[in-house]
Amino acid sequence: MRRIDRRTALKAGGVLAVTALASCVDNESATAVPTSSVPAGPTSPAAAGPTVPAAAAPDWNGLRSGLDGTLHLRGESGYPAAHQLFNPRFDSIQPAAVVRAATTDDVRESILFARQNGLVCVPKGGGHSYVGASTVAGGLVVDVGPMSSVGYSDDVVTVGAGAKLYDVHAQLDKDGRSLPTGTCPTVGVAGLALGGGMGVHTRTYGLTSDRILSMEVVTADGVVRTAGPTQDADLYWALRGGGGGNLGIVTSFRLATIPASKLGLFTLTWPEASVAAALRGWQRFAHEAPMTAWANFHIDAQSNGTLSIHAVGVSTTGSASAAAEQLESFVGSKATSRSITVKTHMQAVTYLGGGTTSARTGFLAGSDVLRGPMDAATITRLLAAVKAAARAKVPASAILDPLGGQAAKQPQGGAAWPWRSALAVIQWYSGLPAHPSAAALRAAQNFVTSGHRAVAAASAGGYVNYIEAGRSVSSYYGSSLARLRAVKAEYDPTDFFKASHAAFG
Ligand SMILES: Cc1cc2nc3c(=O)[nH]c(=O)nc-3n(C[C@H](O)[C@H](O)[C@H](O)COP(=O)(O)OP(=O)(O)OC[C@H]3O[C@@H](n4cnc5c(N)ncnc54)[C@H](O)[C@@H]3O)c2cc1C
Numbered sequence: 001m002r003r004i005d006r007r008t009a010l011k012a013g014g015v016l017a018v019t020a021l022a023s024c025v026d027n028e029s030a031t032a033v034p035t036s037s038v039p040a041g042p043t044s045p046a047a048a049g050p051t052v053p054a055a056a057a058p059d060w061n062g063l064r065s066g067l068d069g070t071l072h073l074r075g076e077s078g079y080p081a082a083h084q085l086f087n088p089r090f091d092s093i094q095p096a097a098v099v100r101a102a103t104t105d106d107v108r109e110s111i112l113f114a115r116q117n118g119l120v121c122v123p124k125g126g127g128h129s130y131v132g133a134s135t136v137a138g139g140l141v142v143d144v145g146p147m148s149s150v151g152y153s154d155d156v157v158t159v160g161a162g163a164k165l166y167d168v169h170a171q172l173d174k175d176g177r178s179l180p181t182g183t184c185p186t187v188g189v190a191g192l193a194l195g196g197g198m199g200v201h202t203r204t205y206g207l208t209s210d211r212i213l214s215m216e217v218v219t220a221d222g223v224v225r226t227a228g229p230t231q232d233a234d235l236y237w238a239l240r241g242g243g244g245g246n247l248g249i250v251t252s253f254r255l256a257t258i259p260a261s262k263l264g265l266f267t268l269t270w271p272e273a274s275v276a277a278a279l280r281g282w283q284r285f286a287h288e289a290p291m292t293a294w295a296n297f298h299i300d301a302q303s304n305g306t307l308s309i310h311a312v313g314v315s316t317t318g319s320a321s322a323a324a325e326q327l328e329s330f331v332g333s334k335a336t337s338r339s340i341t342v343k344t345h346m347q348a349v350t351y352l353g354g355g356t357t358s359a360r361t362g363f364l365a366g367s368d369v370l371r372g373p374m375d376a377a378t379i380t381r382l383l384a385a386v387k388a389a390a391r392a393k394v395p396a397s398a399i400l401d402p403l404g405g406q407a408a409k410q411p412q413g414g415a416a417w418p419w420r421s422a423l424a425v426i427q428w429y430s431g432l433p434a435h436p437s438a439a440a441l442r443a444a445q446n447f448v449t450s451g452h453r454a455v456a457a458a459s460a461g462g463y464v465n466y467i468e469a470g471r472s473v474s475s476y477y478g479s480s481l482a483r484l485r486a487v488k489a490e491y492d493p494t495d496f497f498k499a500s501h502a503a504f505g
Pocket residue numbers: 014017018019020021023024026086122123124125126127128129130133134144161181182183184186187188189190191192194195196197198199243244245246248249250251358465466
């Protein structure tokens with residue numbers, strides 16, 4: 001009953017993560033909300049008041065008693081599991097508390113509680129942020145993980161923001177449907193979709209964010225909105241590619257599904273001596289292959305100082321033979337090792353994701369978005385960067401994922417995703433132990449930095465879902481940044497959602 005009373009009062013106012021990583025193998029008395037914090041009406045987002053500094057210790061018991069979900073305070077038994085992210089490198093970041101939100105009301109109450117108590121509030125979905133952006137020292141993490149329902153009807157799926165990719169696929173498969181997503185089974189649909197979402201279907205069906213019809217989102221003023229093409233349209237625009245953590249907490253997505261069709265798959269390997277030719281051929285493939293064909297390209301530093309290279313391809317026609325042959329012809333030589341298979345939708349989901357779940361993994365990574373094909377000199381520099389890592393025994397990979405196809409056919413500027421005309425995204429990935437030494441971290445960072453330098457001439461910026469510390473916000477959003485800033489000013493004028501990286505506030 002107490003909870004209902006309080007709410008009434010409040011209402012008065014993704015054999016591989018081939019597309020991303022080298023492997024996926026990751027008080028009793030409820031405090032009244034001051035009038036200044038009472039949500040403004042949905043039509044006036046800018047009316048949100050300033051964050052009210054805490055006058056006293058936060059009334060955690062009051063918050064707890066009002067939740068359908070659970071609250072985990074530092075020092076409590078459930079806290080260590082609740083505050084962990086996928087990358088153990090961020091275990092040392094200790095929020096004051098984690099709310100595991102079970103309902104939209106939980107999210108709303110958490111936001112209002114954080115405002116009232118002057119706490120920094122960050123949303124958490126699947127917890128796979130490359131920079132630990134879904135946790136915050138001393139702040140309040142709002143984990144939407146328990147909100148993971150998947151409901152399908154008439155080609156549209158409604159997905160709770162806490163759903164993980166494998167679960168979405170497994171549920172949709174029962175209705176013969178799917179979504180274009182990344183491959184890692186434990187990546188959260190929220191973070192993935194808000195930042196774009198690339199994967200094997202990108203060329204045939206576009207990005208995950210391109211399939212979003214509408215979103216339920218709680219903004220900094222505590223108002224629950226349905227952002228879509230005709231309502232809160234600026235927010236809808238911004239949340240399709242602008243990344244998570246800046247504008248509100250999304251609680252559910254409605255997305256247009258795709259058929260759960262069988263996939264043709266191939267893996268092709270070439271010797272190190274052919275790496276430049278293979279990369280040139282892959283670039284041509286990324287540019288010219290039909291929309292139904294997709295292949296990414298891996299250059300992996302081996303601990304013996306050599307490079308190994310392979311391409312992993314998918315054809316949504318159901319047979320990968322033609323696509324594999326096209327890639328080989330562009331490379332100019334047959335692959336030295338070649339496997340071509342056909343898999344059902346769920347077999348492919350499990351194969352590409354390396355299983356149905358993924359273990360927590362340490363890594364440091366970054367990205368460059370390629371405007372177009374790299375010239376010979378840029379390719380030479382890229383290969384030299386990976387080779388230097390191999391010689392230094394740094395676990396390092398350059399993984400190139402193609403864009404184009406349907407992702408390029410969406411109108412430029414129609415959503416915040418800024419890279420419609422780009423050829424591909426290169427990920428610079430370095431595996432790390434769970435708790436790496438300063439030297440190991442430095443070596444990994446050096447590799448990522450050397451990758452950026454190598455392709456600087458061909459790079460348009462970075463992919464926000466492969467976000468990095470210390471990189472300029474403009475590099476992630478290009479021509480979308482000015483409008484993103486305007487949307488931030490409209491919906492979060494007091495910068496309540498203080499994104500730790502790539503903040504456009
Ligand atoms: C192993 C692995 C594999 C990957 N594979 C792919 C891939 O195949 N394709 C691809 O495109 N990307 C891939 N990625 C990158 C992935 O898309 C991003 O890391 C993404 O941000 C993860 O989303 P999350 O919900 O799991 O992460 P989180 O860390 O929970 O969230 C990421 C960001 O979004 C914010 N956020 C989370 N939930 C919400 C919400 N409900 N509302 C508003 N903001 C929110 C967080 O505050 C944070 O800033 C991969 C990452 C990893 C670690």
